[in-house]
Amino acid sequence: MTEIPVRRSLDLAVEVESIELVLDTLSAWWLDVGDVDPRVRFGFDTAVIEIAGNVVEHAPAHRGPGRFSVELTADARTVSATVSDDADPVDVDLSAPTMADVDQESGRGLALARAGVDRLRYQRVGDRNVWRLESERA
Amino acid sequence: MLQVDIDSRDGATVVAPRGRLTMVSARSFRETVTDKIARTGGSVVVVDLSATEFIDSSGLGALVACLKTARQSGGDLRLAAPTEQVTMVLGLTNLDRVLRPRATVDEALRD
Numbered sequence: 001m002t003e004i005p006v007r008r009s010l011d012l013a014v015e016v017e018s019i020e021l022v023l024d025t026l027s028a029w030w031l032d033v034g035d036v037d038p039r040v041r042f043g044f045d046t047a048v049i050e051i052a053g054n055v056v057e058h059a060p061a062h063r064g065p066g067r068f069s070v071e072l073t074a075d076a077r078t079v080s081a082t083v084s085d086d087a088d089p090v091d092v093d094l095s096a097p098t099m100a101d102v103d104q105e106s107g108r109g110l111a112l113a114r115a116g117v118d119r120l121r122y123q124r125v126g127d128r129n130v131w132r133l134e135s136e137r138a
Numbered sequence: 139m140l141q142v143d144i145d146s147r148d149g150a151t152v153v154a155p156r157g158r159l160t161m162v163s164a165r166s167f168r169e170t171v172t173d174k175i176a177r178t179g180g181s182v183v184v185v186d187l188s189a190t191e192f193i194d195s196s197g198l199g200a201l202v203a204c205l206k207t208a209r210q211s212g213g214d215l216r217l218a219a220p221t222e223q224v225t226m227v228l229g230l231t232n233l234d235r236v237l238r239p240r241a242t243v244d245e246a247l248r249d
Contacts, residue, residue, distance in 0.1 A: 016161055016162050017162060019160050019161055019162050019194075020139065020158070020160075020162055023158060023160070023192060038222055039226065042222060042223040042226050042227075043226065045192065045223065046194065046223065046226070046227055046230075049160065049192075049194050050194060050195060053160070053161050053194060053195070053196065056161070057161070099230075099231060099232065100231075102202070102231075102232055102233055102235060102236045103202065103206070103236075104199075104202070105199040105200075105202050105203050106195070106196075106199050108195040108198060108199070108231050109194075109195040111231075112194075112195055112227065112230060112231060115230045116230070
Protein backbone atom coordinates (compact mmCIF):
# COMPACT_ATOMS: atom_id res chain seq x y z
CA MET A 1 0.00 0.00 0.00
CA THR A 2 1.47 3.30 -1.08
CA GLU A 3 1.70 5.94 1.62
CA ILE A 4 -0.69 8.89 1.48
CA PRO A 5 -0.15 11.54 0.24
CA VAL A 6 1.26 10.31 -3.08
CA ARG A 7 3.40 13.02 -4.64
CA ARG A 8 5.36 13.61 -7.84
CA SER A 9 7.32 16.73 -8.78
CA LEU A 10 8.60 17.73 -12.18
CA ASP A 11 10.87 20.55 -13.25
CA LEU A 12 10.65 20.89 -17.03
CA ALA A 13 11.88 22.95 -19.96
CA VAL A 14 9.17 25.17 -21.42
CA GLU A 15 8.99 23.27 -24.71
CA VAL A 16 6.37 21.20 -26.49
CA GLU A 17 8.12 17.88 -25.85
CA SER A 18 7.70 18.34 -22.07
CA ILE A 19 4.00 17.52 -22.50
CA GLU A 20 5.01 13.87 -23.09
CA LEU A 21 6.93 13.85 -19.80
CA VAL A 22 3.93 15.25 -17.92
CA LEU A 23 1.73 12.49 -19.35
CA ASP A 24 4.32 9.81 -18.50
CA THR A 25 4.49 11.11 -14.94
CA LEU A 26 0.71 11.23 -14.59
CA SER A 27 0.50 7.57 -15.72
CA ALA A 28 3.10 6.45 -13.17
CA TRP A 29 1.50 8.56 -10.43
CA TRP A 30 -1.98 7.07 -10.99
CA LEU A 31 -0.56 3.58 -10.44
CA ASP A 32 0.41 4.63 -6.90
CA VAL A 33 -2.71 6.71 -6.30
CA GLY A 34 -4.92 3.63 -6.57
CA ASP A 35 -8.68 3.54 -7.11
CA VAL A 36 -10.15 6.63 -8.71
CA ASP A 37 -13.24 6.93 -10.91
CA PRO A 38 -12.01 6.87 -14.56
CA ARG A 39 -13.93 10.08 -15.30
CA VAL A 40 -12.11 11.84 -12.47
CA ARG A 41 -8.79 10.56 -13.78
CA PHE A 42 -9.40 11.42 -17.45
CA GLY A 43 -10.76 14.85 -16.58
CA PHE A 44 -7.80 15.54 -14.34
CA ASP A 45 -5.24 14.38 -16.94
CA THR A 46 -6.97 16.49 -19.57
CA ALA A 47 -6.98 19.59 -17.35
CA VAL A 48 -3.32 19.24 -16.31
CA ILE A 49 -2.21 18.81 -19.93
CA GLU A 50 -4.27 21.81 -21.07
CA ILE A 51 -2.72 24.03 -18.40
CA ALA A 52 0.81 22.73 -19.11
CA GLY A 53 0.11 23.24 -22.82
CA ASN A 54 -1.01 26.79 -22.10
CA VAL A 55 2.27 27.46 -20.26
CA VAL A 56 4.27 26.11 -23.21
CA GLU A 57 2.19 27.89 -25.84
CA HIS A 58 2.29 31.30 -24.18
CA ALA A 59 5.95 31.29 -23.17
CA PRO A 60 7.53 34.68 -23.89
CA ALA A 61 9.66 34.17 -26.99
CA HIS A 62 12.03 37.02 -26.17
CA ARG A 63 13.34 35.37 -23.00
CA GLY A 64 14.61 32.11 -24.41
CA PRO A 65 13.56 28.71 -23.05
CA GLY A 66 12.43 28.88 -19.44
CA ARG A 67 11.39 26.23 -16.89
CA PHE A 68 8.06 25.29 -15.40
CA SER A 69 7.07 22.92 -12.64
CA VAL A 70 4.29 20.40 -12.13
CA GLU A 71 3.48 18.97 -8.70
CA LEU A 72 0.96 16.18 -8.28
CA THR A 73 -0.53 15.24 -4.91
CA ALA A 74 -3.14 12.65 -3.98
CA ASP A 75 -4.54 12.19 -0.50
CA ALA A 76 -7.43 10.12 0.75
CA ARG A 77 -10.01 12.64 -0.46
CA THR A 78 -8.60 14.62 -3.40
CA VAL A 79 -6.18 14.64 -6.32
CA SER A 80 -4.49 17.94 -7.07
CA ALA A 81 -1.87 19.53 -9.29
CA THR A 82 0.05 22.77 -9.14
CA VAL A 83 1.53 24.06 -12.39
CA SER A 84 3.75 27.13 -12.20
CA ASP A 85 6.10 29.20 -14.31
CA ASP A 86 7.83 32.59 -14.16
CA ALA A 87 6.42 34.01 -17.39
CA ASP A 88 4.45 37.26 -17.61
CA PRO A 89 1.15 37.44 -15.69
CA VAL A 90 -1.81 35.78 -17.39
CA ASP A 91 -4.99 37.75 -17.99
CA VAL A 92 -7.69 35.15 -17.60
CA ASP A 93 -11.25 34.83 -16.30
CA LEU A 94 -11.73 31.27 -15.13
CA SER A 95 -15.24 31.85 -13.85
CA ALA A 96 -16.70 31.34 -17.31
CA PRO A 97 -14.16 30.29 -19.92
CA THR A 98 -15.81 30.10 -23.33
CA MET A 99 -15.69 26.90 -25.35
CA ALA A 100 -14.87 27.53 -29.01
CA ASP A 101 -17.58 26.77 -31.57
CA VAL A 102 -17.38 23.33 -33.12
CA ASP A 103 -15.97 24.63 -36.43
CA GLN A 104 -13.02 26.39 -34.74
CA GLU A 105 -9.59 24.79 -34.70
CA SER A 106 -8.47 26.39 -31.43
CA GLY A 107 -9.87 28.07 -28.31
CA ARG A 108 -10.83 25.00 -26.26
CA GLY A 109 -7.91 24.65 -23.86
CA LEU A 110 -9.00 26.64 -20.82
CA ALA A 111 -12.65 25.66 -21.08
CA LEU A 112 -11.57 22.01 -21.25
CA ALA A 113 -9.28 22.46 -18.24
CA ARG A 114 -12.13 24.06 -16.30
CA ALA A 115 -14.53 21.27 -17.22
CA GLY A 116 -12.01 18.54 -16.37
CA VAL A 117 -11.60 19.25 -12.65
CA ASP A 118 -13.79 20.28 -9.72
CA ARG A 119 -11.71 23.39 -8.99
CA LEU A 120 -9.30 25.40 -11.14
CA ARG A 121 -7.61 28.52 -9.80
CA TYR A 122 -5.01 30.91 -11.17
CA GLN A 123 -2.94 33.18 -8.94
CA ARG A 124 0.02 35.45 -9.48
CA VAL A 125 2.36 34.70 -6.59
CA GLY A 126 5.42 36.95 -6.54
CA ASP A 127 6.89 36.66 -10.02
CA ARG A 128 5.22 33.32 -10.75
CA ASN A 129 2.01 32.18 -12.39
CA VAL A 130 0.49 29.43 -10.23
CA TRP A 131 -2.31 27.22 -11.52
CA ARG A 132 -4.00 24.98 -8.96
CA LEU A 133 -6.23 22.10 -10.07
CA GLU A 134 -8.19 19.85 -7.75
CA SER A 135 -10.82 17.12 -7.93
CA GLU A 136 -12.53 14.89 -5.41
CA ARG A 137 -11.42 11.28 -5.84
CA ALA A 138 -15.02 10.06 -5.98
CA MET B 139 4.50 9.59 -29.04
CA LEU B 140 2.13 9.00 -31.92
CA GLN B 141 2.25 6.48 -34.72
CA VAL B 142 -0.16 7.02 -37.61
CA ASP B 143 -1.20 3.99 -39.67
CA ILE B 144 -2.99 4.63 -42.96
CA ASP B 145 -4.93 1.96 -44.87
CA SER B 146 -7.31 1.90 -47.81
CA ARG B 147 -10.51 -0.05 -47.23
CA ASP B 148 -13.73 -0.27 -49.26
CA GLY B 149 -12.80 2.85 -51.24
CA ALA B 150 -12.19 4.84 -48.06
CA THR B 151 -9.08 5.80 -46.14
CA VAL B 152 -8.70 4.52 -42.58
CA VAL B 153 -6.33 6.54 -40.44
CA ALA B 154 -5.30 5.13 -37.06
CA PRO B 155 -3.45 7.45 -34.69
CA ARG B 156 -1.82 5.18 -32.09
CA GLY B 157 -0.70 6.79 -28.86
CA ARG B 158 -1.20 10.40 -27.77
CA LEU B 159 -2.64 13.03 -30.09
CA THR B 160 -1.46 16.19 -28.33
CA MET B 161 0.27 19.48 -29.11
CA VAL B 162 3.43 17.37 -29.57
CA SER B 163 2.00 15.42 -32.49
CA ALA B 164 -1.08 17.35 -33.70
CA ARG B 165 0.62 19.34 -36.45
CA SER B 166 2.31 16.38 -38.12
CA PHE B 167 -0.89 14.31 -37.78
CA ARG B 168 -2.85 17.07 -39.48
CA GLU B 169 -0.30 17.35 -42.30
CA THR B 170 -0.21 13.58 -42.83
CA VAL B 171 -4.00 13.33 -43.06
CA THR B 172 -4.59 16.44 -45.17
CA ASP B 173 -1.86 15.29 -47.62
CA LYS B 174 -3.64 11.97 -47.92
CA ILE B 175 -6.99 13.73 -48.50
CA ALA B 176 -5.39 15.88 -51.22
CA ARG B 177 -4.23 12.74 -53.03
CA THR B 178 -7.55 10.88 -52.67
CA GLY B 179 -9.90 13.87 -53.02
CA GLY B 180 -13.60 13.31 -52.43
CA SER B 181 -13.33 10.08 -50.50
CA VAL B 182 -14.32 9.18 -46.97
CA VAL B 183 -11.71 9.25 -44.23
CA VAL B 184 -12.35 7.19 -41.11
CA VAL B 185 -10.21 8.04 -38.09
CA ASP B 186 -9.89 4.86 -36.03
CA LEU B 187 -9.42 6.10 -32.45
CA SER B 188 -9.33 2.67 -30.79
CA ALA B 189 -5.61 3.05 -29.99
CA THR B 190 -5.64 6.80 -29.30
CA GLU B 191 -4.87 6.85 -25.58
CA PHE B 192 -5.17 10.59 -25.08
CA ILE B 193 -6.21 13.71 -26.95
CA ASP B 194 -5.87 17.40 -26.01
CA SER B 195 -7.28 20.60 -27.49
CA SER B 196 -4.52 20.69 -30.14
CA GLY B 197 -5.44 17.16 -31.21
CA LEU B 198 -9.11 18.18 -31.39
CA GLY B 199 -8.10 21.18 -33.51
CA ALA B 200 -6.30 18.82 -35.90
CA LEU B 201 -9.42 16.65 -36.23
CA VAL B 202 -11.56 19.72 -36.97
CA ALA B 203 -9.01 20.88 -39.59
CA CYS B 204 -9.02 17.43 -41.21
CA LEU B 205 -12.85 17.38 -41.23
CA LYS B 206 -12.90 20.76 -43.01
CA THR B 207 -10.32 19.65 -45.58
CA ALA B 208 -12.22 16.42 -46.24
CA ARG B 209 -15.53 18.23 -46.74
CA GLN B 210 -13.98 20.93 -48.91
CA SER B 211 -12.67 18.21 -51.22
CA GLY B 212 -16.14 16.69 -51.50
CA GLY B 213 -15.54 13.87 -49.04
CA ASP B 214 -16.20 13.36 -45.35
CA LEU B 215 -14.40 12.48 -42.14
CA ARG B 216 -15.83 10.13 -39.53
CA LEU B 217 -14.55 9.03 -36.16
CA ALA B 218 -14.67 5.45 -34.96
CA ALA B 219 -14.17 3.57 -31.69
CA PRO B 220 -12.94 6.41 -29.44
CA THR B 221 -11.36 5.40 -26.14
CA GLU B 222 -12.78 6.62 -22.84
CA GLN B 223 -10.72 9.81 -22.50
CA VAL B 224 -11.33 10.77 -26.14
CA THR B 225 -15.09 10.16 -25.77
CA MET B 226 -15.16 12.36 -22.69
CA VAL B 227 -13.27 15.21 -24.35
CA LEU B 228 -15.41 15.07 -27.50
CA GLY B 229 -18.46 15.39 -25.25
CA LEU B 230 -17.10 18.27 -23.14
CA THR B 231 -16.30 20.27 -26.28
CA ASN B 232 -19.59 19.38 -28.07
CA LEU B 233 -17.52 18.05 -30.97
CA ASP B 234 -19.37 14.75 -30.68
CA ARG B 235 -22.29 16.57 -32.34
CA VAL B 236 -20.40 17.31 -35.57
CA LEU B 237 -17.94 14.43 -35.55
CA ARG B 238 -20.51 11.87 -34.30
CA PRO B 239 -18.24 8.96 -33.39
CA ARG B 240 -19.32 5.49 -34.54
CA ALA B 241 -18.72 2.40 -32.41
CA THR B 242 -16.56 0.62 -34.98
CA VAL B 243 -14.60 1.30 -38.16
CA ASP B 244 -16.98 -0.96 -40.09
CA GLU B 245 -19.95 1.08 -38.94
CA ALA B 246 -18.21 4.31 -39.96
CA LEU B 247 -17.45 2.84 -43.40
CA ARG B 248 -21.08 1.73 -43.91
CA ASP B 249 -22.70 5.09 -43.07
